[in-house]
Amino acid sequence: xxxxxxxxxxxxxxxxxxxxxxxxxxxxxxxxxxxxxxxxxxxxxxxxxxxxxxxxxxxxxxxxxxxxxxxxxxxxxxxxxxx
Numbered sequence: 001x002x003x004x005x006x007x008x009x010x011x012x013x014x015x016x017x018x019x020x021x022x023x024x025x026x027x028x029x030x031x032x033x034x035x036x037x038x039x040x041x042x043x044x045x046x047x048x049x050x051x052x053x054x055x056x057x058x059x060x061x062x063x064x065x066x067x068x069x070x071x072x073x074x075x076x077x078x079x080x081x082x083x
Contacts (some may be wrong), residue, residue: 018043 012018020041023083025036027045038046054062 022041025039027034036049040046
């Protein structure tokens with residue numbers, strides 16, 4: 001497990017499973033959402049996201065919210081291509 005750093009240094013035996021998005025969600029519990037944290041999947045959590053990231057709007061939706069919409073989960077991982 002790598003808390004932070006260069007994933008090229010990590011041994012990831014099955015990248016397709018490691019990076020697969022099941023359901024992205026914000027940190028926090030219940031209605032107390034922590035929008036500075038995004039759980040990408042059970043293995044990857046992004047922290048320290050500035051709240052100003054939600055000020056950038058694309059088609060009436062913050063770009064950070066687009067990452068959690070139906071767009072990313074429908075993409076597939078192909079060896080050699082990162083999403």
